[in-house]
Amino acid sequence: QVQLVQSGAEVKKPGASVKVSCKASGYTFTGYYMHWVRQAPGQGLEWMGRINPNSGGTNYAQKFQGRVTMTRDTSISTAYMELSRLRSDDTAVYYCARGEDFWSGYYNYWGQGTLVTVSS
Amino acid sequence: EIVLTQSPGTLSLSPGERATLSCRASQSVSSSYLAWYQQKPGQAPRLLIYGASSRATGIPDRFSGSGSGTDFTLTISRLEPEDFAVYYCQQYGSSPFTFGGGTKVEIK
Numbered sequence: 001q002v003q004l005v006q007s008g009a010e011v012k013k014p015g016a017s018v019k020v021s022c023k024a025s026g027y028t029f030t031g032y033y034m035h036w037v038r039q040a041p042g043q044g045l046e047w048m049g050r051i052n053p054n055s056g057g058t059n060y061a062q063k064f065q066g067r068v069t070m071t072r073d074t075s076i077s078t079a080y081m082e083l084s085r086l087r088s089d090d091t092a093v094y095y096c097a098r099g100e101d102f103w104s105g106y107y108n109y110w111g112q113g114t115l116v117t118v119s120s
Numbered sequence: 121e122i123v124l125t126q127s128p129g130t131l132s133l134s135p136g137e138r139a140t141l142s143c144r145a146s147q148s149v150s151s152s153y154l155a156w157y158q159q160k161p162g163q164a165p166r167l168l169i170y171g172a173s174s175r176a177t178g179i180p181d182r183f184s185g186s187g188s189g190t191d192f193t194l195t196i197s198r199l200e201p202e203d204f205a206v207y208y209c210q211q212y213g214s215s216p217f218t219f220g221g222g223t224k225v226e227i228k
Contacts, residue, residue, distance in 0.1 A: 035217075045157075045165065045208055045219040061216040062121075095164055105212025106155035108176065110164035 002026040004096050004111035011117045017084040020114045022096030029077035030054040032102055036070065036081045038092040039113075048094075051079060086118045122147055122211050124220035132228040139196040141223045143209035148189045153213035156185055156194045159222075160205045168207075169194065199225070 007021040022034065036048040049060035051070040058070050069082045079096055094114045097107035123146040133139055143154070152172035157165035167176040169185035172192055182197040196203055204227050209220040 037219075044221045045210070047210075047217040047219065049216075059215055063216075097164075100170070104170075105153065105217050106167060106170040106210065107157075107165070108167050113164055 002098070002109045004098065004109055006094075006096060006111040006114045009115040009117070011119065012086050013120055014087055014118055016086050016118075017082060018086060018116050019080055019082040020094050020096075020116070022079045022081070022111050024077045024079070024098070027098075029072075030074055032098050033104075034070075034072070034079040035097045035099070035105075035107065036068075037095045037097055037107075039095070040089070040092040043092075046092075048081070053079065083116075086116075088118050090116065091118045092116060121216055122149065122214060122218050124209050124211060124218055126207075126209060126220035126223045128223060129221075130224045130226060132226050133199055134228045135199050135201055137199050139194075139199055139203070139225055141194040141196075141207055141225075143187075143192040143194070143220050145190040145192070145211060149192075149211045150213035152188050153211060154185075154187070154192050155210045155212065156183075157208045157210065158203075158205045159208065165208065196225075201227075 003025045005023045010018050012018050030053045033050045035050040038046050051058045053072045072079045096111040098109040100108050125144045127142045154172045156169040159165045173185045184195045186193050206222045206224045208222050
């Protein structure tokens with residue numbers, strides 16, 4: 001069965017960086033885009049971008065351009081999302097998510113979420 | 121960027137009643153690439169509907185989606201106790217993929 005297992009909660013200071021991992025299992029990792037979505041406390045969902053695990057190609061939401069880097073390690077079927085120059089309003093749960101097929105922009109599968117808290 | 125506006129913000133209904141949730145896009149959503157999700161506290165979202173009207177695997181038929189262009193609707197025909205949650209629409213027809221602000225369906 002498809003599983004996306006994310007790394008644990010993080011506490012960071014403003015200005016620092018955070019790197020969240022998402023380990024995939026139960027399917028061919030390189031066969032599906034991996035997307036990242038975040039949710040601030042009590043707020044809605046926000047799409048951050050996606051990575052093609054086969055090529056490493058990325059698409060980022062303009063809001064995060066210059067601060068976000070999505071990478072992958074195909075040898076261990078793991079995707080990463082790194083966010084730099086953290087601010088307090090980056091406090092959120094970060095999810096990785098996968099679609100039904102390679103190009104799907106809707107998500108059948110989600111990681112359990114990683115809470116990132118930015119606080120001085 | 122396509123902005124999705126969901127209404128109402130909160131819907132107060134009783135079990136057994138019908139729920140009608142609206143999602144309006146700031147511009148046409150190409151090929152009806154619109155999805156609906158349900159989210160309960162502390163959980164990841166769960167896909168209900170994709171392609172505006174196709175139910176995801178395992179979703180009960182009391183959930184239905186309709187619409188095209190800029191106006192979309194999620195209908196829950198008869199609310200079950202487990203349906204009280206927050207619902208989000210999402211468009212994936214053009215990047216950046218965007219979500220609506222959500223509609224909370226609460227018990228009256």
